[in-house]
Ligand code: SF4
């Protein structure tokens with residue numbers, strides 16, 4: 184699974200940057216298509232949902248998605264040929 188921000192929905196409120204326990208969401212610098220500054224993702228492969236959601240068959244953290252007032256955060260399937268890194272933190 185891959186963490187994505189829908190840049191057409193995001194209004195740059197940065198609530199996601201405050202709730203992520205891994206600080207994966209960081210304040211962004213670049214405006215999106217609607218002119219709002221979209222958060223940047225810092226090593227999103229550290230997200231517990233990205234790593235383990237499929238194995239457990241359910242959402243594990245999801246705080247960012249629950250908090251986002253614009254439903255701009257989602258996880259999408261990665262294509263089989265897409266290179267992806269997995270980071271395990273203890
Ligand atoms: S699901 Fe949890 S760990 Fe993953 S990005 Fe969202 S708040 Fe962070």
Ligand code: SF4
Nearest residue numbers: 193194196197199251
């Ligand atoms: S909480 Fe949602 S709308 Fe707000 S900055 Fe994060 S992704 Fe964008």
